[in-house]
Amino acid sequence: MTRGQRPAAGVARAATGTDALRSGAWDRLNGAHLYTSAAWLTAFAELGGMTPVSAVSGDGTAGAVGYDARTAGVNPRYTHAWLYEDALLAPVGSFAMLGGCSGYAGHLPHVAGAPAASRREALAAVVDEIRSPVTLLAHLTGEEAAQVVGAELLSGAPAPVLGMVTSELDLTGMREFDDYLGSLTRSSRSTVRADLRRTADAGVDVRVERLADVLEEVAPLLGSVQAHHGHDGSAAGAAGYLHLCLHGDLAAHAFAVVARTQGRAVAFALGYRWHDTVFMRVSGLDYDVAGRTAAYFATYFYTPVRLALEWGCVRVDLGGEALESKTRRGGALVPRWSLSTGASVDRARARAVTAARLADVRAVAGSAVTDGRVAAWQRLHQDLDGPARSTG
Template sequence: MLAGLTPAAWDELAGPHFYSTSAWLRFCAAEYGGSGDAVVRDGAAVPYVELTGPPALPLYRWTEQLAARGLPAPPPAGLMVGPREGYQTHFLGAPEGVPALIEELRARAAGRPCVAMYLPTSELELARRAGVTAPAVVMDADAWTAVDGWPGYLSSKKRYRIRTGRRAFEDAGYKIRHLPLADCVDLLAVPASKTLAKYGIDSEPEVERVALNSHAVHMGAAARVALCCRDGGDPVGFCLYYVGTDAIFLRWAGFDYDRLSGAAEYGNVVLAAQLDLAAELGLRWVHAGLKSYEAKALYGAKLRPVWLLDLSPDSVLNAAADQVRQHNASFYRRLSEDPRTASALDPETWRSIHEDTG
């Protein structure tokens, strides 16, 4: 799975990129079957997996995702570059080794699609310098919140709303405890299931209990939970997170909506509590991931694009550069014209949004 490297050697290459660490790749292998593989060349590395059909997670199904955006798509079988979960793909180690990585990936793909999912802009630029020409497609906006100075660097209006939310949360009698996930798996199945139902995904609590337990079993003590309780009862909400080398990575949130008081539970449990913890631990960032842009922007997150890039030299997207550009511009425009998210866009990472065609 690690191309012959020891976990320690691999993790040295992975550095701060939690979703590229050996532990997370082992979790993905256990969760989805098969060990995956990796390329290591010239001091650089990247994981990948061989797909014979669509992957398990819908947001990684590049054929469906591109079709939903009105774009041509490679067939679903081929090499998916990056981890199978986490929505973050990085070229690890020495930047000068990226051309050799891409050359080797193309050779292993042997004419099949070779698609990198959820690349941050920094990684897109490395691929560009390595000669990848296919137009990159914005998949989503990724939220990162700086810990240093929080919440002092926010506008007075946002600070007021956060203070008001904290006060309402405390007045409602809520308490937050940080525990190992393994200590409370069975208590989280109902709120996990109800949050999925809120977004139109049918799931039984037992299914979610099994999924949560997989994190506890395969990630061990690294899987931590911020638990929201009141009056000594079962939790009304939770946030599963992982502590990386310089960031807390938020993984999963769930709430039992029938038992909430409307006291800014999401903001306090998922965002404020983790920012407080990150400050205590001396970390630089809280990575809040995709979706829920407005709530994350309120708490100070900067929104950065994550991209799909077909590394294949003969990508079907080559003939759709104008369509890709229009999609990217439309996605950016929705965020930039919304007053709740406009100021949250990280300008450096969005600078090529209108002109990136390869």
């Protein structure tokens, strides 16, 4: 369907803004994926300046969301330059950013068994509305990336790359914290027990609270982490981001875990209870005290695990970064793949970028990345790439 042509009955129609996300149909398609939920997309639209373009297929089985994105105005990890590094042969100024804009967990909503034609229809409606010759689907699981390529959901031959690796903790079948401990290796159990002793011996008080009640108290801790990573470390900037994270319907799902010593907050973590998963979003630290007392692990790992078990959740999404700490405490590694069409990408170099990132992850996560796992991820890149091409 060309732009400006009236869609036939039953054909996906693209909508700009958040009104189309609020009927409930979007979230029924989206399911357990927090970062493409109506609540998350609405918060980033209303407070983050990210206006979504969405569509649902005519048969109601598949959806898609995207953004008319400018490289200079989005999270760097959602840009071609960051993802493809020297495999990108020419700069990309604007593009259709598909599958979400944050959270490093891209997704195209659909029901189980949705026809490939319906998924193509919804995605094409969004791409046609944005009208950019360059598309980017960032941070998909390997399974979903394979679906996109295998069902040819994107027109053209997408150039793949391993963008990053995140971590999640599988709690399936577990009821109590001791079940979690029992699932770990002996070395990991020793690590966890040592953390718990350090926190107890230091007299750290750990509580679960409403983020709105502690936002101003914990914002400087988030600012400290942001400054540590070279970003804006101001308490005001951190508070602004936390306000976004509890905007609108997100507030009902958000919780804060706060660790205090002598009444002073020294660590906190923000999480969400969403369907069957606890999503951990950000942490804030007084690096000196949190390091000595293991307060970071108390707030970001162990209390969320206890909450997930109490709520009957089956996983904790631990996000990216600090992979060594996460794998030592039972986290499994989840590679996140990105696909692009229309950009000038050297596919051989993109494979080298993937190989280099795998080497980096292995250097950090150690034994959690076996030879077999590296080989499997390299094979997946080859499968996503298809026949070798010099450029895309």
